[in-house]
Amino acid sequence: MVQKEVAERIVAQAGKMSILAVSVQYYADAKYLFTVPKTAFDPVPKVDSAIIRITRNLGIEDNKDETKKLFRVVKAGFSAKRKTLANNLSNSFKIDKREVEQKLVSLGFSVNTRAQELSVEHWKKLQGIL
Incomplete structure (x- = not known):
């Protein structure tokens, strides 16, 4: 409770x-x-x-390195609530914003997507291409 x-x-x-x-x-x-x-x-x-x-979840992969990477991406994505996911990831990982936007679009997201719009599965896919 x-x-x-x-x-x-x-x-x-x-x-x-x-x-x-x-x-x-x-x-x-x-x-x-x-x-x-x-x-x-x-x-x-x-x-x-x-x-x-x-x-x-009993089937969860217990790959500590992958899990650590995933949560670095999640934390970066949520770093500034009012900013787009592309801005947050670009600033956190020092990646060109256009490159991040292209990767988001390749996953079917808008360049204006915000962190709260992604499910856990979406975060896993995003982490896989960053």
């Missing part, structure tokens, strides 16, 4: 992703089960809670 807002961030889908969501969903399947209203507690807290189920 966690705060409802945290649960929603953990189980987020592409479009509302965060580093937290990518991190949890890389290693596990996270499912939102139900909300526990704040009135269920005494004393009553200021926020609702939620029950989520996190089931470890």
